[in-house]
Amino acid sequence: xxxxxxxxxxxxxxxxxxxxxxxxxxxxxxxxxxxxxxxxxxxxxxxxxxxxxxxxxxxxxxxxxxxxxxxxxxxxxxxxxxxxxxxxxxxxxxxxxxxxxxxxxxxxxxxxxxxxxxxxxxxxxxxxxxxxxxxxxxxxxxxxxxxxxxxxxxxxxxxxxxxxxxxxxxxxxxxxxxxxxxxxxxxxxxxxxxxxxxxxxxxxxxxxxxxxxxxxxxxxxxxxxxxxxxxxxxxxxxxxxxxxxxxxxxxxxxxxxxxxxxxxxxxxxxxxxxxxxxxxxxxxxxxxxxxxxxxxxxxxxxxxxxxxxxxxxxxxxxxxxxxxxxxxxxxxxxxxxxxxxxxxxxxxxxxxxxxxxxxxxxxxxxxxxxxxxxxxxxxxxxxxxxxxxxxxxxxxxxxxxxxxxxxxxxxxxxxxxx
Amino acid sequence: xxxxxxxxxxxxxxxxxxxxxxxxxxxxxxxxxxxxxxxxxxxxxxxxxxxxxxxxxxxxxxxxxxxxxxxxxxxxxxxxxxxxxxxxxxxxxxxxxxxxxxxxxxxxxxxxxxxxxxxxxxxxxxxxxxxxxxxxxxxxxxxxxxxxxxxxxxxxxxxxxxxxxxxxxxxxxxxxxxxxxxxxxxxxxxxxxxxxxxxxxxxxxxxxxxxxxxxxxxxxxxxxxxx
Ligand SMILES: Nc1ncnc2c1ncn2[C@@H]1O[C@H](COP(=O)(O)OP(=O)(O)O)[C@@H](O)[C@H]1O
Ligand SMILES: [Mg+2]
Numbered sequence: 001x002x003x004x005x006x007x008x009x010x011x012x013x014x015x016x017x018x019x020x021x022x023x024x025x026x027x028x029x030x031x032x033x034x035x036x037x038x039x040x041x042x043x044x045x046x047x048x049x050x051x052x053x054x055x056x057x058x059x060x061x062x063x064x065x066x067x068x069x070x071x072x073x074x075x076x077x078x079x080x081x082x083x084x085x086x087x088x089x090x091x092x093x094x095x096x097x098x099x100x101x102x103x104x105x106x107x108x109x110x111x112x113x114x115x116x117x118x119x120x121x122x123x124x125x126x127x128x129x130x131x132x133x134x135x136x137x138x139x140x141x142x143x144x145x146x147x148x149x150x151x152x153x154x155x156x157x158x159x160x161x162x163x164x165x166x167x168x169x170x171x172x173x174x175x176x177x178x179x180x181x182x183x184x185x186x187x188x189x190x191x192x193x194x195x196x197x198x199x200x201x202x203x204x205x206x207x208x209x210x211x212x213x214x215x216x217x218x219x220x221x222x223x224x225x226x227x228x229x230x231x232x233x234x235x236x237x238x239x240x241x242x243x244x245x246x247x248x249x250x251x252x253x254x255x256x257x258x259x260x261x262x263x264x265x266x267x268x269x270x271x272x273x274x275x276x277x278x279x280x281x282x283x284x285x286x287x288x289x290x291x292x293x294x295x296x297x298x299x300x301x302x303x304x305x306x307x308x309x310x311x312x313x314x315x316x317x318x319x320x321x322x323x324x325x326x327x328x329x330x331x332x333x334x335x336x337x338x339x340x341x342x343x344x345x346x347x348x349x350x351x352x353x354x355x356x357x358x359x360x361x362x363x364x365x366x367x368x369x370x371x372x373x374x375x376x377x378x379x380x381x382x383x384x385x386x387x388x389x390x391x392x393x394x395x396x397x398x399x400x401x402x403x404x405x406x407x408x409x410x411x412x413x414x415x416x417x418x
Numbered sequence: 419x420x421x422x423x424x425x426x427x428x429x430x431x432x433x434x435x436x437x438x439x440x441x442x443x444x445x446x447x448x449x450x451x452x453x454x455x456x457x458x459x460x461x462x463x464x465x466x467x468x469x470x471x472x473x474x475x476x477x478x479x480x481x482x483x484x485x486x487x488x489x490x491x492x493x494x495x496x497x498x499x500x501x502x503x504x505x506x507x508x509x510x511x512x513x514x515x516x517x518x519x520x521x522x523x524x525x526x527x528x529x530x531x532x533x534x535x536x537x538x539x540x541x542x543x544x545x546x547x548x549x550x551x552x553x554x555x556x557x558x559x560x561x562x563x564x565x566x567x568x569x570x571x572x573x574x575x576x577x578x579x580x581x582x583x584x585x586x587x588x589x590x591x592x593x594x595x596x597x598x599x600x601x602x603x604x605x606x607x608x609x610x611x612x613x614x615x616x617x618x619x620x621x622x623x624x625x626x627x628x629x630x631x632x633x634x635x636x637x638x639x640x641x642x643x644x645x
Contacts, residue, residue: 002532003529003535004529004532014518015517307512308512308516311509311515313498314501314509315501315507316501316502316505316530317498317530319494319495320495411469412474412475415509415512415586416465
């Protein structure tokens with residue numbers, strides 16, 4: 001930067017404060033605009049993050065290792081045999097924050113004295129599920145499954161109510177064994193769970209993994225291994241992909257494949273990818289609202305200073321120099337606005353809304369899309385860059401309009417009327 | 419050797435459907451070091467002629483040569499560069515950039531010329547001394563009197579050692595005492611630095627100071643006398 005540029009910045013800065021009221025008004029508009037961009041994106045991202053978390057929580061995990069055929073046909077034929085060996089090998093590949101669970105998940109029928117309902121029976125290691133899936137969370141009613149419990153069962157609260165059951169009652173589960181023969185076993189309901197989604201509560205019943213293995217006569221069997229990492233946000237897919245690749249490369253069992261949650265939940269992944277575009281559109285829309293004000297304000301300031309521009313031209317400043325000086329003013333205005341807005345947004349999101357926004361009764365209506373009732377806004381550096389980028393790029397574009405006007409003032413015209 | 423040559427120049431202004439011939443076949447030659455007054459009543463075309471000489475406007479007919487360079491063969495930027503490096507301007511009023519101090523207004527033109535910082539501050543201080551405004555260096559234009567503002571303008575016009583200074587009614591807004599002091603200062607610069615001065619004026623005092631008086635009427639030169 002040359003000294004002349006520095007002088008232009010100084011002139012621009014001083015010109016901004018010639019009419020402090022006007023400058024403050026347009027600055028306020030810019031600040032509010034950028035805050036609404038960033039806060040809305042944080043809110044939207046928080047909502048989406050909640051949705052992703054719920055989905056991952058819903059027995060998906062960050063990474064799942066299974067027989068690819070199981071994803072198409074979740075039948076006992078597509079199980080993982082000698083799962084302990086596989087799990088040990090994967091454990092060796094995990095980073096320090098990696099957690100691994102085995103699950104045996106098969107279709108089954110739950111029978112009471114009056115009803116039969118189709119359910120998904122999941123054999124789990126309840127003590128390991130904490131932080132991996134929803135079944136690791138505290139129950140709604142009753143007590144958790146003891147690892148040694150051979151006939152305990154956990155049921156969704158919605159199903160419990162639908163079947164008119166209570167904690168402590170007996171039910172019978174039926175499922176196919178490893179030879180596709182029907183097997184039945186009596187269980188006692190130990191507790192009920194709640195999830196964000198009612199459908200989940202009606203679908204899954206949980207028993208101890210070893211119990212389920214014994215029941216179908218396949219002692220060292222599972223249908224999936226789920227792995228979770230300690231991620232601040234689920235957008236950090238880099239580590240997941242890395243681990244997926246490592247597992248796929250090194251896993252001895254040819255029948256198995258590891259997938260990240262993005263592959264397991266393609267619809268949600270697609271939505272997330274679209275989200276950036278939605279946000280970009282939102283940013284541009286907000287900018288258009290404030291862009292008019294910006295162009296107008298700068299144009300006004302430029303017309304007030306017509307004579308000065310004419311004088312500068314007379315002194316030997318080229319048209320491009322005039323354009324530059326107006327653009328410098330616009331950029332200064334935008335930079336101040338961006339700085340104030342970025343800090344305010346961080347404060348709003350981290351401090352004011354830091355403990356989440358309860359959508360209340362409105363939240364009940366959108367639960368069906370897997371969106372949580374309480375939204376924790378997520379500030380993403382990407383959104384901040386994108387919002388600021390939109391503002392500065394479009395701001396420059398908008399600023400070009402008054403700048404070109406200023407460059408058109410000729411000394412002859414502007415100095416004529418004294 | 420003529421530093422300025424105006425060759426059969428005409429200038430027509432159009433306003434809507436009305437056109438007005440502000441200059442009509444004007445020819446004029448000005449030598450280096452002259453102190454010339456373009457005189458005439460209001461509307462006679464003085465400003466128009468000065469603007470053509472300074473390359474702020476282009477003639478409809480004829481040519482203007484500045485130091486043997488034909489101005490109409492230059493583009494906008496080239497004329498801007500010519501003004502920046504070879505011509506000083508003093509206008510009737512609003513000569514200064516309001517957000518800059520007296521010293522900065524003068525420094526500004528040196529900055530545009532990309533003169534080195536150490537040289538700049540020496541020159542600015544010297545010229546402020548010369549025009550008697552050393553103690554007003556950090557004042558903004560609105561803190562200066564009309565006469566002081568014009569002196570800053572003259573200082574800015576002269577600091578780049580231009581070949582020509584064009585002054586359009588520089589004394590019009592000044593009382594006669596202040597105007598005389600300003601003229602004396604310019605005359606002094608004309609003598610000491612051989613800078614050519616061209617005034618557009620209807621102020622008798624300027625005519626009195628001038629070595630040469632070119633009178634305009636209705637866009638024509640009606641007399642041209644050297645003292
Ligand atoms: N930009 C312009 N448009 C139309 N008419 C103009 C313009 N500039 C000057 N004129 C007219 O040209 C004539 C000469 O103007 P000018 O050169 O300013 O005269 P002076 O400086 O001697 O008062 C005047 O009648 C003026 O009204
Ligand atoms: Mg005039």
